[in-house]
Amino acid sequence: MKIAVVGIGIIGGSFxxxxxxxxSHYVIGLNRTKETLxxxxxxxAIDEIGDIDSLKKADIVILATYPKASVEFVEKYGxxxxxxxxxxxxxxxxxxxxxxxxxxxxxxFEFVGxxxxxxxxxxxxxxxxxDLFKGASYIVVPCEAxxxxxxxxxxxxxxxGFGSVKKTDPEEHDRMIAFxxxxxxxxxxxxxxxxxxxxxxxxxxxxxxxxxxxANINAKLWSELFLENREPLIEELITLRENVTMITDAxxxxxxxxxxxxxxxxxxxxxxxxx
Amino acid sequence: MKIAVVGIGIIGGSFxxxxxxxxSHYVIGLNRTKETLxxxxxxxAIDEIGDIDSLKKADIVILATYPKASVEFVEKYGxxxxxxxxxxxxxxxxxxxxxxxxxxxxxxFEFVGxxxxxxxxxxxxxxxxxDLFKGASYIVVPCEAxxxxxxxxxxxxxxxGFGSVKKTDPEEHDRMIAFxxxxxxxxxxxxxxxxxxxxxxxxxxxxxxxxxxxANINAKLWSELFLENREPLIEELITLRENVTMITDAxxxxxxxxxxxxxxxxxxxxxxxxx
Numbered sequence: 351m352k353i354a355v356v357g358i359g360i361i362g363g364s365f366x367x368x369x370x371x372x373x374s375h376y377v378i379g380l381n382r383t384k385e386t387l388x389x390x391x392x393x394x395a396i397d398e399i400g401d402i403d404s405l406k407k408a409d410i411v412i413l414a415t416y417p418k419a420s421v422e423f424v425e426k427y428g429x430x431x432x433x434x435x436x437x438x439x440x441x442x443x444x445x446x447x448x449x450x451x452x453x454x455x456x457x458x459f460e461f462v463g464x465x466x467x468x469x470x471x472x473x474x475x476x477x478x479x480x481d482l483f484k485g486a487s488y489i490v491v492p493c494e495a496x497x498x499x500x501x502x503x504x505x506x507x508x509x510x511g512f513g514s515v516k517k518t519d520p521e522e523h524d525r526m527i528a529f530x531x532x533x534x535x536x537x538x539x540x541x542x543x544x545x546x547x548x549x550x551x552x553x554x555x556x557x558x559x560x561x562x563x564x565a566n567i568n569a570k571l572w573s574e575l576f577l578e579n580r581e582p583l584i585e586e587l588i589t590l591r592e593n594v595t596m597i598t599d600a601x602x603x604x605x606x607x608x609x610x611x612x613x614x615x616x617x618x619x620x621x622x623x624x625x
Numbered sequence: 626m627k628i629a630v631v632g633i634g635i636i637g638g639s640f641x642x643x644x645x646x647x648x649s650h651y652v653i654g655l656n657r658t659k660e661t662l663x664x665x666x667x668x669x670a671i672d673e674i675g676d677i678d679s680l681k682k683a684d685i686v687i688l689a690t691y692p693k694a695s696v697e698f699v700e701k702y703g704x705x706x707x708x709x710x711x712x713x714x715x716x717x718x719x720x721x722x723x724x725x726x727x728x729x730x731x732x733x734f735e736f737v738g739x740x741x742x743x744x745x746x747x748x749x750x751x752x753x754x755x756d757l758f759k760g761a762s763y764i765v766v767p768c769e770a771x772x773x774x775x776x777x778x779x780x781x782x783x784x785x786g787f788g789s790v791k792k793t794d795p796e797e798h799d800r801m802i803a804f805x806x807x808x809x810x811x812x813x814x815x816x817x818x819x820x821x822x823x824x825x826x827x828x829x830x831x832x833x834x835x836x837x838x839x840a841n842i843n844a845k846l847w848s849e850l851f852l853e854n855r856e857p858l859i860e861e862l863i864t865l866r867e868n869v870t871m872i873t874d875a876x877x878x879x880x881x882x883x884x885x886x887x888x889x890x891x892x893x894x895x896x897x898x899x900x
């Protein structure tokens with residue numbers, strides 16, 4: 351197959367590299383910054399530096415730009431996508447999928463939503479990695495695509511290294527992602543804003559490192575993701591504040607029995623999950 | 626030197642193994658559960674299964690039990706500690722150090738407080754590791770000990786693999802530990818108490834894993850640590866709730882500029898620290 355990847359940042363670049371490493375598909379790269387494409391070509395991450403016209407020869411188009419930019423790209427160049435399978439990599443789905451489904455009908459392509467559950471605390475093509483998706487979960491949101499199109503995307507995911515595929519709908523996706531991904535990013539940022547943070551060295555170990563890791567955040571991207579998933583994220587933030595307050599109250603009241611009970615409940619949750 | 630280690634759990638066991646791996650000191654192990662001592666002897670982690678009388682021949686005594694239990698041990702067996710250097714591994718210092726200093730005067734030993742900044746989300750001798758302290762920070766709280774005693778403990782720390790020694794006082798220790806260690810443990814527990822947690826699989830990746838790791842907590846030990854460091858911990862919890870609230874408000878109000886500014890501030894903090 352010929353696969354066009356639009357946006358060669360950490361995610362798009364990793365798609366290119368993973369496809370080249372694990373399959374014999376032909377990869378066409380599209381990117382605003384041309385230097386990145388030259389680098390990707392010289393790295394063997396893409397077979398061809400593409401432009402809008404190159405989209406016509408692709409079987410699959412993977413959109414790997416920011417969520418809103420993906421929709422804008424399709425609005426603008428939808429006529430080049432006719433007959434193709436188009437997939438995305440946006441971390442929000444309720445906001446994106448209905449627009450994409452509508453555009454797919456207008457322009458005659460199939461849209462299969464997707465969200466690769468992998469990333470790093472750095473970004474850009476320089477952070478891309480042929481093994482970024484290795485063992486990770488590939489969330490697939492079929493929307494109104496045919497079984498054939500959905501299977502093509504799922505198979506491609508497994509072929510390029512994802513450990514598993516999780517099919518879901520936009521609502522479940524956004525509710526779960528608010529918890530698994532967005533909330534840890536809010537927590538990490540809120541955590542490092544403590545006045546103690548700049549002086550942590552010598553006093554810190556693994557737990558500081560782990561909870562603060564993703565605070566090295568791409569502020570522009572994550573602001574967009576948070577705002578477009580407002581309700582589920584706010585719900586998780588409220589739940590978290592309630593849970594922090596329960597523990598705070600037990601500490602403040604010196605209520606050892608209650609405190610042990612809350613911590614034990616957390617411990618049991620992790621044990622039950624085999625973590 | 627002859628070194629007695631009291632309490633052969635993850636920390637005490639790691640001290641034994643690290644001393645045997647990196648030095649030629651003689652290690653005497655003391656522990657309530659005798660099976661653990663037999664195992665440690667057969668592993669070569671200790672040279673001798675000790676009892677209270679064995680303390681008399683030690684030059685250094687490392688207390689590696691729960692904080693309060695360390696004080697109780699010294700209250701009970703202080704007469705066996707005369708002339709020795711005694712150190713501990715408690716994660717709280719304002720509560721422990723003054724009592725130990727008083728006991729050191731009563732029984733004629735030198736007390737050097739210490740806190741190895743290393744651990745795992747599991748515990749017990751089975752989790753101990755000769756390399757647990759490798760590259761970690763060894764926090765040393767000299768209290769009223771002589772320079773010679775303090776230097777002996779610092780040198781031993783570096784000799785057995787710690788990457789650095791940080792000298793401090795009980796107040797700074799407890800304030801910083803509330804931020805670097807206790808707060809991440811509260812956050813991890815509060816986080817996994819979300820009703821979404823049991824269903825996270827397929828929707829999660831590194832940020833879930835990192836923020837939730839230490840929720841697999843030893844509820845009894847950490848309840849003791851939280852309650853004995855109440856004021857600094859509560860202060861950090863209040864700061865954190867304020868920071869979470871700032872971010873929540875920006876999301877709720879759809880204030881993209883404010884949200885980006887807060888996330889960028891977090892990003893800059895990590896960048897400045899070279900993380």
